[in-house]
Amino acid sequence: MTAYAATLGPGSPAPGVLCDKTLCADEHGLSLALTTKYPRKRQGGRQAAAGEFDSTAFTFRGDSFGDTTERQYRNDRYFAPDGKRSGKVNTRYTVLLFGQKDNF
Numbered sequence: 001m002t003a004y005a006a007t008l009g010p011g012s013p014a015p016g017v018l019c020d021k022t023l024c025a026d027e028h029g030l031s032l033a034l035t036t037k038y039p040r041k042r043q044g045g046r047q048a049a050a051g052e053f054d055s056t057a058f059t060f061r062g063d064s065f066g067d068t069t070e071r072q073y074r075n076d077r078y079f080a081p082d083g084k085r086s087g088k089v090n091t092r093y094t095v096l097l098f099g100q101k102d103n104f
Contacts, residue, residue, distance in 0.1 A: 010060050012096045013038045018073075020060040027098050029055035029068045064090065071098045 010018040016026050017034055024034035056068040065077035065087060073094040074087030 009062055009064060010093065016097065016099060018060070018066070018093060018097050020062075023058070023060065025055075025058055025066055025068075025097065027068060027071070029066075030058050031055070064093065066093070066097060071100075073097055 010020045012018055013024075017038070018025050019034070019038045022035075024031055024038050026034060057066070059065050059077045063076045063078075064073065065075075065085075066073045067085075070085075071094075073090045073096075074085060075090050076087035078086050080086035
């Protein structure tokens, strides 16, 4: 993770919740309710206006990436030549979001 990306990393306003400056997620994925509650109410409206989308995989500012299906949070969202995620698992954010450390 670059130094720039680290300054943009998510924060945890409550157990099991990660938010960047515009969106919030929990163990189920991006959450309109949490986005409205924590960062800024107007962002929750923007998320609602986006319509239906897959909220189970998401990228926060700085390219850090969460995947609720894998139950892992990674330092980036990219893929290796073999088709698998190349980003290193970020243990701190994985534990904050999913509450366990047993699958990485």
